[in-house]
Amino acid sequence: MQLMLVAISIPVSITEMRYCLLITFCAFALTPAGQAEPSPDLSEQIAIIQAVGTEGMGNREAAAAFQKLSQEKPTSLLPLLRAVESSNAIARNWLRSAIEVIAERATAAGHPLPLNALRDFLSDREQSPEARRLTFELMLAIDRDATEGMIPSFIDDPSNELRRDAVAQILGKAKKQLADSDEAAAKTYQIALDAARDVDQIQEIAKAFTEMGLELDLPRHFGFLTNWKVVGPFHNLERAGFAEKFAPEENFKLDATYTGKESEVAWQPLSTSDPYGKVDLNKPYGKLKEVTAYAYHEFDSEKNQEVELRLGCKNAWKLWLNGELIFGRDEYHRGQRIDQYKMPVKLQKGSNSILLKLCQNEQKQDWTVQWEFQLRVCDSTGAAILATNRPDANSSQ
Known part of the structure; x- marks a missing residue:
């Protein structure tokens, strides 16, 4: 009895794509070896995968390429891992699935994976963070003890996916120290804090600091901007305010007075002491x-x-840096979270102006009351970048 693949449905979502990949692989794996097509050129099949696009473009060709890649030897793992960096999100999912299938087939057949080559790839911080994380997971299946021994070296890794494991180890050590010495635990928690980039881990550390009676300047740690000048309100009738250019966009002066929605308005200071930098315009x-x-x-x-x-x-917004519009979102009350929108920009040496436009709509439900934002400046890993004119924590400015 044999199962032959006759047709492949085109996946339209990540879930459906994973299902399709599983069916495709099972069908191909159960086909007699003599009927399988000859192994194609690896780079050609990778290129087909990388050509996949949105709305199903190239999915049929990618599925066929995936079948062929699934039959590759473990020596193909490194070229596939290197291809992740230059691939789009959809292609990365195909490549990841192919890598996992090749590794699973080799392991089930008792064929060794190239551990030394994988270790070298993992140690190369110039490679794709996603591919390095996948490599780490493959290595765990080969030699868990030796691979876990590498985790402490991830403490300053540019890949947050790997750094997180190192921070987790330090947090585990700090929790054990709490039973004997708050002082020792505090030092260990500080090491974890300096390395942590993920919000949930930082929140865990902040909670521990509070329970030990220690202060922690979270806004400074994250790099939240807490001191602002604000002006308003202007109108947003029928949600037209997002597109309309009010005076601050065309005639920006901090000492100016503008015609607002109901009266003359002027710039005024607004600061926040919220630990996560939330600035409340209400x-x-x-x-x-x-x-x-x-x-x-x-x-x-x-x-x-x-x-x-x-x-x-969670409100409609636009952001300008040094007079240049960077980005905007004309939508309301769809939730708010730290680092919800990430915008790579270039700061110039010296003064840089950041202008935010924030629109509140007509909805009156309790969950639509918020008119607020939180903005921070950091590097690509999430480490805070502080301004030279940032006030001290105890400053009233």
């Missing part, structure tokens, strides 16, 4: 609806540098 203006406001911050950079502006906001 505080100066009240819980208004169908309104627009602007927030301004001046960030002094010690040098020309590439950074990320990371915003969390």
Whole structure:
């Protein structure tokens, strides 16, 4: 009895694609070896996978290429892993599945995987973080003890996927120390904090600091901007405010007075002490609806540098850096979280102006009351980049 693959359904979602990959592999694996097509050129099949696009473009060809890649030898793992870096998100999913199938087939057949080559790839920090994480998981299946022994070296890794494991080990050590010495535990938690990039781990550390009676400046650690100038409210009738260019967009002056929604408005200071940098526009203006406001911050950079502006906001917004529109979202109340939007930008040495436009709509349900945002400046790993003009934690400015 044999199972032959006659047709392949085109996946339209990640879940369906994984199902399709599984069916495809099973069908091919059960086909007699004598009827399988000859092994194709590896780079050609990778190129077919990398050509896949959105809305099903190239999926049929990618599925056929996946079948062929699934029959490759373990020596093909390294070229496939290297291909992840230059692939789009959909192609990466195909490549990851092919890598996993090849490794599973080899392991089931008792064929060795190239452990030394995989270790070298994992140690190369220039490779794709996603591919390095997958390599780490493959190595765990080969030699768990030796692979876990590499985890401490990930403490400063540019890949957050690997760094997280190193931080988790340190957190485990700190928890054990709590039973004997808060002082020793605090030092270990500080090491974890300096290395941590994931919000949940930082929150765990912050909770431990609080329970030990220690202070932790979370806004500074994250790089949240806490001191702003704001002006408003302007109108947002029928949600038209997002597109309309109000005076601060065309005639920006901190000493200017503008015609607002109901009266003359001027810039005023607004600061926040929220540990996660949330700036609440309801505080100066009240819980208004169908309104627009602007927030301004001046960030002094010690040098020309590439950074990320990371915003969390559940209202419609636009952001300008040094007068250039960076990005915007015209949607409302779809949730807010830290690092919700990541915008790579270049800061110039010296002063940099950050202008935010924030629109509140007409909805009146309790969950639509929030009119707020949180913005931080960091590097690509999430480590805070602080302005040279940032006030001290105890400053009232």
